[in-house]
Amino acid sequence: MENIPVNFEDLLGPTLFSQSVEVATSTTLAAKKYTAILFSASWCKPCLMVTPKLKDLYAKVESDLNIVLVGGDRDVESITTYYASMPWLSAQPSPDLFAKVPEALACTSLPSLLIFDSNGTLITKDGVASLMEDPQALHFPWAKKTVISVLADASLVVSQDALVPRIEGKTVAVFFDSFTQEDNYWMQCNGGCEKSPFPINFCEKCPAYKLCNGCLARVGEIHGGDHTFDVVPGVDLAERSQKARETLVGLYSSKPEDFEVLMVSHAKTAEEHAQHVASVPWPVVAFDETHSVAFHLKGFFDIFGDKAELVVLDAERNVVNKDAIISLFKGAAIPFPNHKVGDIVQGNMANGQHQGSKPFMLLCSGKSSKEEQARHESLLEAVSDRLAVPDSDPKMLFFYESSTSEVNRNLRGWGLNMGFACGQQTGVDLLIVDYSVPFIYHYNEEITEDVLVQLSEDFLSGQLKETWFRNRKENMKRAKAAAEAEAEAAAKAEAESQVVVPEAKPQQWKKTVTTTTTTVTTKTKAGDSVTKSTTEKRTVFAIIA
Template sequence: MVSDEHSTYNILRLLGDTLYGKENAEISTADVIAAKPFIALYFSGSWCPPCRRFTPKLVQFYENLKDQLEIVLISSERSEEAHDAYFTKMPWLQLPYKLRDRNNELSTLFNVEGVPDLVLLRSDGSGIQVKDLRPIIEKDTTGFHFPYFPKTIQTALAESTLSGSVYHNAINGKTLAIFFDGPSFPPRIWGKCHKCLNDSSIGDYFLCEQCPTSFYVCENCISNVRETHDKTHIFKVNVAPDLVAESLVVREALQRAYHSPAAIEAGLDFEVLMVSWAKTHEEYDSHISQFPDYVKLEFDEHFTTAFHLSNLYDVSFDTTRVVILSPERDLINKDAALALKQNMPFPFNSLKIVDLCQSTISNNFDLFEKPSLVVIAAPFNAEHAAIVDAAVSIAAEKFSPVGAYIVCTDKSCELAMDMVEPDIIFFTAKGEDEEGLVPWFRNSAGRKGNIIAPEAIIFDWNDKHATYALDDEVNSESLCDFVEDFKSGRLKALKTKRKDDDDVDKATSELNTEREKVEDSKISNLDITGEKTMITLTANLTML
């Protein structure tokens, strides 16, 4: 959750003097600003399955808060008819579809890279209240915690209620592992089936390896699609992750670290605070009974402390995560499960190299927060894996500083004063890619077919999802040069030049094609004229 105190916005200038309701009823923007303290900009389109799944939740959220909140639809539709049909399902206001320039300006201003996106503004123009509201609503569907003024970790912990007769001095001044866990987990919803068009397919799904873009089908449709699909295409099953099994592994690793002889002998001031996602008191009691040694948050049906803690560290509800904080409550490791499972020593610093099969967080930054180097091996190929590990370890050592402590205040989370933020973070991809990221990266970078040798791709979400592929053999020297070329801007300049050259080649080819058509037309006309002359001459000779 991000609050922006430094940027101010003139809402009237952003949205114009008039907004529109149902049947294009005109609504004064000034009246909306005067009546409601918050305005949310909803960037959405009906063609997008996640948008279609999220919109009903947003309707429920809005109905509970419409005295405080107005929502304005900023359309990402591909036609005015689609926009009008989609808007009939929404009880809020809109910018007309025809105002494409204004829609695009708003997308650029608020760095909207995809849909759905929801930005919460203060109506007085004093800034952004929440930069990305959608994941907040996924946790707080009724708006109980609205309007989401951020809290520091210190404040959130100080206001928390601990279970039993435990007091805050049990965790104060100690390295703290916040252990988010659930007694059960809902099935993973992976998205739209290309055959039955079900937006909420659950469980296993099948990925076509030969399709240039991901072709997903659900288990119910796989036999039918196999019969009608090109026989050369191979469907690979992507098994839904077993979240319960993952939780058990993390629990065991955390228990092992907590009770390790080395930690006990060293007298480490290390405590675990358990945050349960249990939804009933009975479920909560059963869940925490499995962890008698840990400090626990008291049961709260509104998840008040859990809500603020999860927002601070980007933790989704109903997931297992371990976050490590220093005694001063600076962030040591945002996703410590890997460090714990690998038996890393206390205080379980963040890893500088992470495999995408295990996490999308490396060096305390997410794949979509920082430019990322992803080095890919053929799945479960030991020879490839050895090459990848050797090369990436040297590059990461050179370019990625030690896992950074991050200090969180009410306004933002920032690196501690003596820390250096990484310019790029490092990932490998050596096993089965359940999320489908590797095919997407390879396709975006122009890589086709099977992985014959290790490949390297740099992905920069914040630069319009730019991807760059290493043309050379993967080794430590080529990776270091690759990163240097990215940081210096040479890769981007080369990609731009290649695109310009391709555009010139394409234009030249099209021009030559047109010229050939003109020449062919001239020759055709000449042939017709010559044929007519010969016929006339023959006729005249016959008459003679």
């Protein structure tokens, strides 16, 4: 898809909306250098956090950039309402279009921002991440550069020597240094302060509900008196960076001749950058207020944020390990080979792959002891070995937790929103996730090596998904039948309750009087006949029908 230009009219339809005005797709988009397709929805909290930043960017580059919303809400009215506050274009508000366009562009996440040139050639799929890295549009339109081209243009500090001769023919560990606290773009306090909460206090019963410390004291009890909150601390980037720097310094004096470290600092000022330089013995890229080298290298490596990272490149500048900082922390020797199992708290990489790029298994062990977590890591390594997962292109990734992670919480909330059974964690349990479907499977029974291997094999063969979706379909049928039966019974009861009973009329009585005369004849002793008559009068009352 990246090498084949997109026909916007075929993809988005012949017309677009500019607020309430319908405009022609081809001529409208051809009028500017770049077109961005935005996948976003009103129910998606990260989308709502990205929109204000995108509006600020759009104000800076509007003359060169079209933005077209493809709304992901569930009906036309909701998409139209969501678009009303946006200053850019929109595709026809249609759930069907939202189902078609992301699939055509191999886009699986919300929000997403794909940027194309005027010919329809894709420039980047990582527009959202680039927006967060470069809100001032210093490097817009965020085209990716090769490692070789970035390093060729980079200069070293002090002497301003060219970098390439210092590292030519060597394995290079690119160290992104940081002294700052991480800003979490995707987390927002639900207590009304609209801050990014550090530390994050997650409700144990409501996975998507989180509070900062200030709001926890104010509204925590109001949210639910019997609800408890679990604390997930923010990442201390200064501590992480210092630990990595000191560990690398300890190894540097005995490094192989064909190995070099290159530091790219996230320092915001020249003074802070000078502090970074003074603390290390290896070459450092010269200070640049636009952080051009850091931006383009991280874009090529698909790593984002200001936290310390270590990426190992071979002599040909192929990526050997994008998450070498974890290998460093685990005590691995130079040149820091890939680790088969990732700690989701420390990073989102395992076996050289990003957590979002492959299906993955997460053993939720954050509340366990360190000894138990080490056992879980070994367990997952054994599973990886038994599945013969190749280092170059693994079909599945494996992670555990060294503490309760934000990822764990977000996955459960996402799963519940998507209709998957991802309940509250009560002990060590397991999540199997595939963002591309999407699919999330929750397992909370006995966890053994054999069980994990079987689950992995069933997932990779498609059997786990097939069984889950089949069961869900059957459950939905049963639920639908039960709901229909319940509705039918309720309708019948309602109908019976509304049967009209005729109004009772006052009773009318008929009075009937009858007279009966009885005549009796008897003989006396003398033989004479004597006749005696008796008259009886009778009154009868009867109800008239």
